[in-house]
Amino acid sequence: MTGTESDPRDDIDAVKLEILRNQLESVAEEMGEVLIRGAYSPNITERRDCSTALFDDSGRMVAQAEHIPVHLGAMPQAVDAVLEKKPQPGDVWLLNDPFQGGTHLPDVTLVSPITHEGIIIGYAVSRAHHADVGGSAPGSMPAGATEIQQEGIRVPPIALVRGGELDTAVEELFLANVRNPGERRADLRAQVAANERGAERVGELLADHGDRLLAAFDAVIDYSRERVERELDSLPNGTYSASDVLEGDGVTEADIPIEVSVTVDGGHLDVDFSGTAPQVSGNVNAPLAVATSAVYFVVRSVTDPTIPPNHGCYEPVSVHAPAGTVLNPDPPAAVAGGNVETSQRVTDVVFAALAEAAPDRVPAQGQGTMNNLIIGNREFAYYETIGGGAGANPDSDGLSGVQVGMTNTLNTPIEALEAEYPLRVERYELRDGSGGDGCYRGGDGLVRSLTVEADATVSLLTERRRHAPRGFDGGEDGHRGRNSIGGEEVPSKVTQDVTAGTTVTVETPGGGGHGLRDSQDKQFDE
Secondary structure, three states, rough: OOOOOOOHHHHHOOOHHHHHHHHHHHHHHHHHHHHHHHHOOOOHHHOOOEEEEEEEEOOEEEOOOOHHHHHHHHHHHHHHHHHHOOOOOEEEEEEEOHOOOOOOEEEEEEEEEEEEEEEEEEEEEEEEEOOOOOOOOOOOOOOOOHHHHHHOOOOEEEEEEEOOEEOHHHHHHHOOOOOOOOHHHHHHHHHHHHHHHHHHHHHHHHHOOOOHHHHHHHHHHHHHHHHHHHHHHHHHOOOEEEEEEOOOOOOOOOOEEEEEEEEOOOEEEEEOOOOOOOOOOOOOOHHHHHHHHHHHHHHHHHOOOOOOOOOOHHHOOEEEEEOOOOOEOOOOOOOHHHHHHHHHHHHHHHHHHHHHOOOOOOOOOOOOOOEEEEEEEOOEEEEOOOOOOOOOOOOOOOOEEOOOOOOOHHHHHOOHHHHHEEEEEEEEEEOOOOOOOOOOOOEEEEEEEEOOOOEEEEEOOOOOOOOOOOOOOOOOOOOOOOOOOOOOOOOOOOEEOOOOOOOEEEEOOOOOEEEEEEHHHHHHHH
16 A cells, blocks of 8 residues: 555456455365364365355455355355354354254354454354264264254354353363264364464465455455356346255155246346245255355356355345245254255256256256265264266266265265274275266266164165156256165165164266267267
8 A cells, every 4th residue: 555545455456356366265275174184083084074264354255165065155144143143353153053054953163253453354264064963863964853953952153262262161062962072072173273274374464465455355256246247147038947856855755846936137146936845844944045055056157167256256146935945944943954955956946947048058967966874873973975977068978976066075985984983885886877868978876885883873865766867958867866774775865773784875866968869979970
C-alpha cells in the first residue's frame, strides 16, 4: 500500500491474484497432509477420509484441499453454526450434529479462528470421518437405525479448546461415548494440529503480503463467482426435471423417490427438490447441507474444472428442499446413510436433469453408491467405501474400480488392513464386464471379499442392488451390485452379527455406457 486511503484490492492484478490463490490452496493442502500424517486410524491415514479448508472472517470458504466433495460442500454450514456461538481467539470448536452443518455423526468437524494482532481474520477447518462415535453398532452406521441417537454421540458446536487451553471435560465426555477412545483422541488431536498449521501458514502469508492477503479473500471469491456465472449463462435457459429412487431405507425395502427441477436462468441455477419423498423411518435421510453439497458437486462438474473452488462457485446456485422430506429431515431422524448413499442419488438426478441442457458435459450414471462396509466389535471398528464403475463420458470410457460422485477416498491397502484388524482379504479384483456397453463403455466394478477372524457385527449400506446404473444416449446400463454374508445374498442395507470365520463379499456396480456401440465404428469409418 502507498497510503492508508488506498484499497488493497487495487493492488491485486491477475498475476498477483493467481499467486495468492495458489498459496492459499497450498495452505489447505498442507493442513490435509498434517491431518493424514498425524492421525492414528487407517480410515484417515490410509483411506484419507478427511477434508480441510480455509474460511474468511464471515464464514465464506476461501480455499479448499482437493478432498471429499460431500465434506467440503457442507462445511460452510458448520462454520456458520460455530459463528453463531461467537468464537474467540485461541478457541477450537467441535461439532458433528447433522442438523447444524454436519453430515453424519462419524464426520467430526473442528473450526479454529485465525487471528492477526488479536483480531479474527479467518478460520481453519478440518473434517474427518472417525471410525466409531458410539451408537448401537460398531462403526456408528447401523442399517436399521430409526433415530439419530442410535447412530452415536451427537455434538452441537462446543469449544474443545478455549483461549488456547484444552477443555479436558469436553474431550472426556466425547471419548466416554465412543469405542476405541485412544484412537479417537489421536485423530482429534491430529485435527487440532492441522488447524494450527493452517493458522501458522496464513500468518506467514500475512507477514509477506499484509492487507493484500485479506483483499485476496474477496478477490478470489469474486473471480470464481464471475467465471461460474459465465459458464451457467452459456447453458440454454429453461427448467429441466429428473427423478430416481433409493432402494429402501434399511427398515423397509420400498423405493424412495428423489425428484428435482433445475431452472437455468442466465447465470443463475435454481435447484428444487419439491416432490421428493417425505422423511423416512430409516437412516437414508440426508440433511439439507448434504443435499446442497451434492448439487455443488454437479455444478463444479458441468462447469470449467479450472475455476478455483470456493464460496464464489456457489453464490449463483440456490437449493430448496421442503422441510420434513428425505432431503431436509426434522430431528431426530437417522441420517448415517443419507450422507453416503442419498448424496449419490442426488448427484445422479441433478446430472440427469442437466443432461438436456449440457449433453456434452454429463456422463452416464456411475455406480451411484459408496458401498459402505463396516465390521467391528468392542475392540475394533473397520470402515471402508468400496470403488466401482464410473459412467462413460461423451468422449471416453468410464474408469474401473474408482470412487465416484460424492466421495474421493482411497482404499485401505491389504497389508494395512490385515495388520490393523482381525480380517483376511480373500479376493480383491475387478468385476470384469460389469460396465455397460456402448460407443464408450462404463467402468467395471470391484469384488472385495473379507473373512472376519473374530465374532463381530457387519453393517452394509449400499445402493444399485435392484436398479442398475443407467446408460446414456443409447448406452447400456451397468450391472447391479450384490452383497453376501457367509455365502448368502443379503439386502442392500443390513446389520448382522457374525461369528469368526464368516466371509463377507461385496460386488460393486459397473458404470453405464454412453452412446450406441456402432456409432464409434461410424466415426472411425468417417
